[in-house]
Amino acid sequence: MPTITDIAHEANVSRTLVSRVLNNKPGVSAENRKRILEVIAKNHYVPNGLAKSLVLQKTNSIGVIMDDLCNDFFFPLIRGLQDAAEEADYNILFCSGRRDMAAKLKYVDYLTGGCTDGMIAYGSCYDDDELFRYVAEKSTNSVLIENNLNDCHTDKILLDNFHGAYTATEYLIKQGHKNIIHVTCDMNYDVGLERLNGFVQAMHDYKMPLGPNSILYADHFESIAYQQMKKRLAEGKQPDACFAGADKPAFGVLRAAMEAGLSIPADLAVIGFDDDRPESKDILFPALSTMRQPLYEMGKAGVELIIDKIEHPDREPAIRTFDAELVVRNTS
């Protein structure tokens, strides 16, 4: 790879002049500028980003670390991050250590080691606590998305899971349903608890019956919710509405209900959370009503926040909270 020195030699000028040309700065005669540009083009010369960033103390790029790049649920998030970065003329780099904590931490070291001006980490499960704390203790600009750790004093983008669950439950109540249950998502995730709490609060506020039978514990997949709901129906205890803590368990509930011959939403209204899609490909589900996370907007906000932080490194950590949006489709 040619360096600025090579270009300077070939053009018979000093490196200073080449640098001026590269950065469109004045102080170069038209003649020299032309010759320098020719030499640059001829050699396909591009300034070394490492050296440039090192001296400028600015990389103009942002790193993103996610626990999974291969999940279409995150597409809106990725698009939001990309759009905001493109708009601000920043490079945005995605990387993922997947389920390997050591790999994740290595990427954090990489991203915070000077190669980027700031980093964004996405994660919502307890496993990510270690990651988030590791990011937060670095003295670099960082934004954490989705998970709220009170001891991490960095910028954060959060979803109000409690409020979303409350909204969904309230909607079912106002639709006139009398026997509403909640099917949880994975309670190993923060979101599981928050959504359960939102459900309970709404039921309480509207003085709806709330007992041990009001909650069915499932996880983030279809299967357990399917089994639990099947069992519940077999016992003859049939609710008339169900708020699920995530779409995957909601599809499990739907599957059980459809197998039992229930008509949706007449016999059972179902509303999920996340605007996800079913795992099962061998069954045709009705379009699921759900609470949609504004992931696109959250991604955009994440980049905006990190850029603001880069430009004002000394400001206090900021938190931006987003509300999930009720999307009514054919199951409610």
Add this chain to the structure above:
Amino acid sequence: MPTITDIAHEANVSRTLVSRVLNNKPGVSAENRKRILEVIAKNHYVPNGLAKSLVLQKTNSIGVIMDDLCNDFFFPLIRGLQDAAEEADYNILFCSGRRDMAAKLKYVDYLTGGCTDGMIAYGSCYDDDELFRYVAEKSTNSVLIENNLNDCHTDKILLDNFHGAYTATEYLIKQGHKNIIHVTCDMNYDVGLERLNGFVQAMHDYKMPLGPNSILYADHFESIAYQQMKKRLAEGKQPDACFAGADKPAFGVLRAAMEAGLSIPADLAVIGFDDDRPESKDILFPALSTMRQPLYEMGKAGVELIIDKIEHPDREPAIRTFDAELVVRNTS
């Protein structure tokens, strides 16, 4: 961010000793090593990657540029890239200029500007020719995946589309089908032509009837194939087998056939290419037989190739070609 100089001062030693400790090298007294490690830990110090890479002329990271990160078709590719990079202890960074050529080229400049040891570009459409040529003319290590440009003298990972199409067609012939047609995918892509050629060659070799009615021109989506097939069936010209140049048009064909009351695969056998999934969510398709691209293996090979090139910069450009694999499901 603290620097090595800060650490050295705080530990009352020279930068040399700190560097030795950081890189686990001998030549430091146990006492000093201990104190230096303490200071490092206390300050959460991480060496600046820019400076380190600059002096070492080695970044230990690989960049990947794809025209779309938000497409689950590429998941196996991404996983292959990640697995191989992880195994070789390289960082792997994903970026995408999406449909904006200027953005793509900017990312190429970034990735080839010293921040990575090499880059991998994926692309199969004609639009990517400009991108690929731009990558190839850089004097950095690069691997191009999927698209074959003869004037690009870089490492390449290719799929033998001709052979895959031949295999699929041959399979249909050997199954005893007499009236086989080909529904093309987008002919603006290299792959479209290669797969058409493979079909024609197989039909020719087996002396199967080949006329103007043997080919239906569609694109990379369901709709046109659906319309074309619907029209064809309405004309009463019903083939007994169809090889589609991609899965999306194959689903379009299936949709038209199913609407016409045809039984699959008894009345019409269908085989696609790519192991993709349907666009339509309102219809339940049978599991499609297809030619699966070994994208995971291709991704792994891409990283292996680039690392080999990094270690042997002077070797001749290498090409590795992969065969698609016939996956027989319920449509043939």
Add this chain to the structure above:
DNA sequence: TTGTACGCGTTATCAT
């Protein structure tokens, strides 16, 4: 308009 000299943070070479 042009060029010299210094510094960005690190590693490596060579003294001590």
Add this chain to the structure above:
DNA sequence: ATGATAACGCGTACAA
């Protein structure tokens, strides 16, 4: 065992 010094490639005061 320890430390001064020179690179890596670039931008930028400052001097000419």
